[in-house]
Amino acid sequence: METVLKSHCDEQHPHQAEDFHGKHEQNSKLSAGIKKDIEKLYEAVPQLVNVFKIKEKIGEGTFSSVYLATAQLQTGYEEKMALKHLIPTSHPLRIAAELQCLTVAGGQDNVMGVKYCFRKNDHVVIVMPYLEHESFLDILNSLSFEEVREYMFNLFKALRRIHHFGIVHRDVKPSNFLYNRRLKEYALVDFGLAQGTPDTKIELLKTTHSENQQEDSAYHSVQRSVFGERNFNVYSSTYQENASTKVIKPSKMIDVSSRKLVTKKKITSTKTVSGGAARRAASGCPSNLTCDCYATDRVCSVCLSRCQQVAPRAGTPGFRAPEVLTKCPTQTTAIDMWSAGIVFLSLLSGRYPFYKASDDLTALAQIMTVRGSRETIQAAKTFGKSVLCTQVVPAQNLRTLCEKLRGTNSSYKRSQGEVTSKSINDSALPVAVDKPCAPETLEKQTQRLESFQEGAGALEIKATDMKGWDQVPDEAYDLLDKLLDLNPATRITAKEALLHPFFKDMRF
Template identity: 25%
Template sequence: MAKARAALRNAEQLVVHHDYTKEDEAEETLDESGDPLEESGRTIDSSDEEIEESVAEDIARFEESFVGITKRYRLINRIGEGTFSTVYKAEDLEYNNYNNRWDTDERENRKWTSPGHRKRSVKRPHYVAIKKIYVTSSPMRIYNELELLYDLKNSDSVCPLITAFRHLDQVVAVLPYFQHRDFRDYYRDMKVPEMRLYFRSLFTALRSVHSKKILHRDIKPTNFLYNPEQARGVLVDFGLAEREGTDWHQCACTLSSEERRYRISHSIHAQTQQSGHQPACYPKNDTRSSRRANRAGTRGFRAPEVLLKCTQQNTSIDMWSAGVILLTILSRRFPFFHSADDIDALLEITTIFGRKKMKEISLLHGQVFETNIPSYSDNGHSLEKIILWCTGRTKTETGIKPELEEDEKEAVQFLYRLMECDPDKRITAEEALRHPFITRAFEDDEADDDMLDLVRG
């Protein structure tokens, strides 16, 4: 109760953003996902691919430490390595002993195979992904991930949990193996019609996740395994996910505008301001405790409210991260944001949206944003201008002002809905799937089908 009363007291006044403490740094390390440039992001369609000697030794150690795993699975290669786990490709040796409703590839194969050929077909290997969760992860974190995966079974475009095993202090989760390509191999070449398909698949997954009031918290290209040839992707890695409402404390963003204005006018920050022309002043001995909030995720993909330590974060944080992916594709730059910490991350966003917007959003969450860096303008820059600059489309010698293509303009308008700094105004996954930018993907599919029928005719 004492903690609850303290939280309520802190909610009654604006909290000035403090420098990190050692405790903050420890929390950051715990919840920081791997750098997107360092993670593996592709699979190989081969059962006998060559593997590095160090990987073979790693697999041998794993097989030796986890008694009995070799009876059920033949480990083939290491296909992913992150902060909290390592993922291996393996052949399921007991596949035919179980009902495998999770196997979408098998269902597709059977759909297009004649009954006669199906009976004559030889037994083929079936692959799974084995996720070895590091013992440094807390038991509650592991339990939470497995429970959420179980709850999300049968969800569209979400990686289902097949089963899980524990041996001593080691836990492994068995998941479907999905063919996909490294995001870095194709994102620079994606045309707008291909972007529509990519995000239709991603938002289908997020709609399923968000409908169950679950925040993924780590949306980024390496956690969305996409196969451009099939225009199909699957959302993975729920190691940082949580249910909406977990450990919530009241944040100023949930107050009415009148109540928020009253608290701003009676805050410590307002009281210490000498005049509107003076620089910001702060208490010399501030006795208030620093704000604690979940800051899990990956640098460069965190929403403004996460950086500002909003204590009532919701599913809209995933939509901002999806917007960063779209900005990455349109600008042909990966990663687009590459900050060292939350302060730098806020300043990177300020470069785009301007000081005025960041001050408004900070006050929305009961924080104060001040910067004296002269290069940051009040209004920032338009996303159109940034994309043109990033893709090298500047003024020509003739003085003609460059412009985006028409379909790019439509993508940018959609991007503004995703990268809306106010989470209440940000588009939802359900709304995104009804947005013209996404629905046009269905029109493109129908046009392709008509052309195919014409060719066959």
């Protein structure tokens, strides 16, 4: 993969205006808004004019936009490129770290590389190869089981590559793993949220890891997908713009009774509390006072006075690992493996997105409905978190769950001793992490998973159209179980996953 960092003078040549208008004749069919965006990009980074013909915008997010363009090569051949335009407010260090991830780890093993980078003042455009790809949702239920196996194998290859360099992607999901079904080509994209492990080989990730925590937290709070939020191209459901944060304080185990006192500071996650007078009044509250807002819809001054645990929580709702949802300060490459497990769960069940929660507590409750409440509570203890749940929900049999949702029955014998499947309808969980869940929130916890139950019986697949789904081996669900291990310390790694019996006859 060729990697060039270009440096051009900032002056715009007089003839470029004429070229600029000429290059836009092909965009006559584009909407006026997209045309205007393309014009603004040419104006912001005039070096692009003589190199690329921007065809269309294929995605946008809060911090960047992505365009499809062609470059005229010396051979006369036009090569398609993806141009990622980072808006001026993006932190320079983050941009540099993303580029270093692409240049060091990218270009092989299904990891996207970078070809060029253009800069004009505070505008940066990263140029990458363009991989024409299918929308995951469009092809999900037409994939054969063998295609799913190949997909996961190639995803693990990409994760093994970046984890080798000490890169935690932090936003693994289908729209960030491009897939060309016809050519069987894959690409892991978007390292805007990447974070380094303690021994990372990406020097700039070490620097971003030590940035000011408050600045990073503010960046996370408004981070959105680049391609995932709004797609303009049926083949382009890709990149997500992201961020990383510094881990600051280790978690502490607190007695359940005292934990209730800490809880209400964040119980009303959708309610805004004035930061001025309320917090000033709270600052003088003694720590041994008992709060009076437990299980109510307000936050008292005692709870407002307590320090909040701050930890990285970037990523996409539905794909965040339990240690991310519970704000565990120590997060490793295992969070990428959990996200890969959620992708695998969608592929095996035919449901995407599998989880969709409006907040972290609801997301954790939904995980419990599949992995079990006792198991989740026990796993949380291993990384220093106390989780409260008012009812016991058993873990589900993963094969039974996936076959029910997909509407298939495998001829393979199910493993003995597995927990009996529980109805997805029984998914309401009063759950708390450092706080109890508000009653009105509990009703919402069932909505998404209940929709699975409603649609499960509607999926009728004829035996002739099974495409291998009636022959799913136990190894598939064993691998899924290891990916969705609630304990990050024992969760399977990408290297181990590639050696799993599920891929026994596949070549590296």
